[in-house]
Amino acid sequence: MPQTLVTSAQAGNLVPQPQPLHRTESSMTLEVPAHRLSASGKPAGRIRQKNEQAIIQAAEDEFARHGFKGTSMNTIALKAGLPKANLHYYFTNKLGLYIAVLSNIIELWDSTFNALSVDDDPGEALSQYIRTKMEFSRRNPQASRIFAMEVISGGTCLTEYFSADYREWFRGRAAVFQAWIEAGKMDPVDPVHLIFLLWGSTQHYADFATQICQVTGRSRLTKQDMEDASNNLIHIILKGCGITPAA
Structure with missing residues (x-):
C-alpha cells in the first residue's frame, strides 16, 4: 500500500471542523463560514444581505480582473451600484472586503467536501x-x-x-x-x-x-x-x- 498521511486510528474522527480565525485589524481575519451574522449576533436583515451579496459579487469581478492591488473601493462601489459611503458601512476597507471574498469562496468549497x-x-x-x-x-x-x-x-x-x-x-x-x-x-x-x-x-x-x-x-x-x-x-x-x- 502506498504510504499515506493518515492512519486507521484517525478514521474514527472524521469531520473536525475549521473554526473562525481572528486577528487584529492590521492583518485582518479570514472567517469560515463567512459573515452570516450581524454584529448583534442575529441574522442579518434582508436588505443588508442583499447589499452585502451585491458588494461581494462586484468585488469578485474586480479582484479577478485587476487583482488586489489594481482594484479600488470606488470601482467596486460603482460595479455594485452603491455609493462609496455605503460600501464602507459594510466593509471598512479594501483588505476587509478581500478577506470576505476569500472567506465566501472557501466556505462554499469546504461545505461541499464536508x-x-x-x-x-x-x-x-x-x-x-x-x-x-x-x-x-x-x-x-x-x-x-x-x-x-x-x-x-x-x-x-x-x-x-x-x-x-x-x-x-x-x-x-x-x-x-x-x-x-x-x-x-x-x-x-x-x-x-x-x-x-x-x-x-x-x-x-x-x-x-x-x-x-x-x-x-x-x-x-x-x-x-x-x-x-x-x-x-x-x-x-x-x-x-x-x-x-x-x-
Missing part, C-alpha cells in the same frame, strides 16, 4: 463531489481564480487559515478515503494525493478556462462542455481508484 461520509458509496460520493465542484467552477469561475491568485502570490491572507485547525480538518477528509480503502471499497491510493487531484482537476476548468477555450477552439465553456468534462473526470478518477463508474 458532505463526504464513510457510510457513503465511494463511486456515488466522488461522482457527486466532482459534479458539484465542476458546477461551482462553471458558475463561479472568478471566485476560483481569486483564490488561485492569492495562493500563487504567497497566500499572505490565508496564512492563519492554513493553520492547525485546517490541517486537522484536512486529515479528517483524508480519513474518509482511508476508511473506504480499509473497507475494500476502493484501491489503496494515497488519500492526500487523491484530494489534491480532485481539487486541481475541478478547479482547472475555472482557473485555466482561457487556455482550454484556445486549445478546443471555443469562445467560452458551455454548460454541456462542463458536463462532458465532469463525466470524463468521474470516469478517469473512479477507474484510477479501482471503482467501477455507474453505467
Whole structure:
C-alpha cells in the first residue's frame, strides 16, 4: 500500500471542523463560514444581505480582473451600484472586503467536501463531489481564480487559515478515503494525493478556462462542455481508484 498521511486510528474522527480565525485589524481575519451574522449576533436583515451579496459579487469581478492591488473601493462601489459611503458601512476597507471574498469562496468549497461520509458509496460520493465542484467552477469561475491568485502570490491572507485547525480538518477528509480503502471499497491510493487531484482537476476548468477555450477552439465553456468534462473526470478518477463508474 502506498504510504499515506493518515492512519486507521484517525478514521474514527472524521469531520473536525475549521473554526473562525481572528486577528487584529492590521492583518485582518479570514472567517469560515463567512459573515452570516450581524454584529448583534442575529441574522442579518434582508436588505443588508442583499447589499452585502451585491458588494461581494462586484468585488469578485474586480479582484479577478485587476487583482488586489489594481482594484479600488470606488470601482467596486460603482460595479455594485452603491455609493462609496455605503460600501464602507459594510466593509471598512479594501483588505476587509478581500478577506470576505476569500472567506465566501472557501466556505462554499469546504461545505461541499464536508458532505463526504464513510457510510457513503465511494463511486456515488466522488461522482457527486466532482459534479458539484465542476458546477461551482462553471458558475463561479472568478471566485476560483481569486483564490488561485492569492495562493500563487504567497497566500499572505490565508496564512492563519492554513493553520492547525485546517490541517486537522484536512486529515479528517483524508480519513474518509482511508476508511473506504480499509473497507475494500476502493484501491489503496494515497488519500492526500487523491484530494489534491480532485481539487486541481475541478478547479482547472475555472482557473485555466482561457487556455482550454484556445486549445478546443471555443469562445467560452458551455454548460454541456462542463458536463462532458465532469463525466470524463468521474470516469478517469473512479477507474484510477479501482471503482467501477455507474453505467
